[in-house]
Amino acid sequence: MSPVARRAVHVAGSILISAVILFGAAGRLAWSWAWIYLGLSVTASLVAAAVLLPHHRDLIVERETALAHARLWDKGLASAATVLASRLGPLVAGLDVRLHWSATLPSGWRLAGLGGFAAGTALYLWAMASNPFFSTVVRIQTERGHRVVDTGPYHALRHPGYLGWIVAETAVPLILGSTWALLPAALGCALWVERTALEDRTLHEELTGYVGYARRVRYRLLPGIW
8 A cells, every 4th residue: 555545544544533432422423513523624634635645745655654753752742642632532522412511602612613623724734735844743854855944834933733733623622512622632732832842942953944944933833922
């Protein structure tokens, strides 16, 4: 199986796991907001494929094989953040639906969640489309001629992909109507913030030209703040 096909299988498998967790924890399939969330996830994955395949096909290969090059701290942070936000969050949301832990969220909150998920995903995909070195692990891709990227959202932020991902992950509990699921999502996002800081330090130390870029683009995640 080619790396592109393997990547497609892994993405589809991840969405399937989310579905099993959500509906298994809820104890039923009749959960319209979960179906909406899964539909959005499928749509985002298809758009990502449409973005990468025509222009960055080699990046799909890199993303599929990059784990072998991951640093120990990076594996730990990424795995913990993914489990908290993408696995424990849906589990809590499903149990919340079954056991009625949270009060019913007003429709405005759910709409805000949909808007946040769309905006965060759009920013994430824009960063991915702008950066041919948008890897799943923190590493300098010397074999691919790794260089500083300062176009697209990277003109304003050093790590826009992380910001997009954090916004989207935080919005999911609102879509699913679970205030309790905000807790694992927030913990997972805190780990992504920590990973942002560690990746930024790595790039300062190892990527040629990044120190100058960081002087021009001052903020990592939040303009005017950090």
